Amino acid sequence: KAGVTQTPRYLIKTRGQQVTLSCSPISGHRSVSWYQQTPGQGLQFLFEYFSETQRNKGNFPGRFSGRQFSNSRSEMNVSTLELGDSALYLCASSLEYDTGELFFGEGSRLTVL
Amino acid sequence: AQSVTQLDSHVSVSEGTPVLLRCNYSSSYSPSLFWYVQHPNKGLQLLLKYTSAATLVKGINGFEAEFKKSETSFHLTKPSAHMSDAAEYFCAQINTGTASKLTFGTGTRLQVTL
Numbered sequence: 001k002a003g004v005t006q007t008p009r010y011l012i013k014t015r016g017q018q019v020t021l022s023c024s025p026i027s028g029h030r031s032v033s034w035y036q037q038t039p040g041q042g043l044q045f046l047f048e049y050f051s052e053t054q055r056n057k058g059n060f061p062g063r064f065s066g067r068q069f070s071n072s073r074s075e076m077n078v079s080t081l082e083l084g085d086s087a088l089y090l091c092a093s094s095l096e097y098d099t100g101e102l103f104f105g106e107g108s109r110l111t112v113l
Numbered sequence: 114a115q116s117v118t119q120l121d122s123h124v125s126v127s128e129g130t131p132v133l134l135r136c137n138y139s140s141s142y143s144p145s146l147f148w149y150v151q152h153p154n155k156g157l158q159l160l161l162k163y164t165s166a167a168t169l170v171k172g173i174n175g176f177e178a179e180f181k182k183s184e185t186s187f188h189l190t191k192p193s194a195h196m197s198d199a200a201e202y203f204c205a206q207i208n209t210g211t212a213s214k215l216t217f218g219t220g221t222r223l224q225v226t227l
Contacts, residue, residue, distance in 0.1 A: 104156030
């Protein structure tokens with residue numbers, strides 16, 4: 001069974017631009033979560049989607065948004081990029097909602113110049 | 114607010130010697146606790162989880178963790194380190210019954226030397 005797939009793996013943007021990251025969960029998994037990982041702040045929860053509905057949201061500004069499609073694939077968008085948005089963005093999927101047993105992708109590394 | 118404290122940012126052991134990575138969690142009625150491992154340029158992989166069953170939890174690759182409520186600890190151990198164990202380890206917590214939002218510790222980098 002294929003794992004969690006994230007695209008693109010690496011990308012470089014400039015301040016003010018926007019970016020969209022994509023995540024394909026493990027087949028059959030209905031929940032998708034997103035985390036931001038930086039050296040300074042560590043792993044921080046962004047949001048979680050289950051059956052196309054956002055179930056929980058972390059403490060990030062409104063520039064960070066996401067959505068989930070009917071096939072459970074998810075995208076997250078960051079608008080008006082800032083230097084501090086440079087990070088590894090990790091997507092994780094799980095069979096159901098309300099579980100910490102997550103399966104992570106390898107991440108999308110975003111560099112903002 | 115929940116918090117997870119990993120007491121060591123860096124641990125170095127020799128191959129073949131025991132590993133101890135320490136984690137303290139914030140007191141909660143019914144915590145679910147996890148250890149994840151991250152190898153360089155990879156995502157996180159679940160090592161083991163505690164969800165109110167046995168206090169000694171066995172995970173993959175020979176790792177174990179013991180839940181001690183009196184000490185609010187969930188330390189990760191392995192009897193004999195292998196070179197392939199070198200990675201970053203994260204302790205994490207959610208409260209059962211809430212959204213599956215993991216609160217992670219700051220991580221412990223395990224170095225294994227010959």
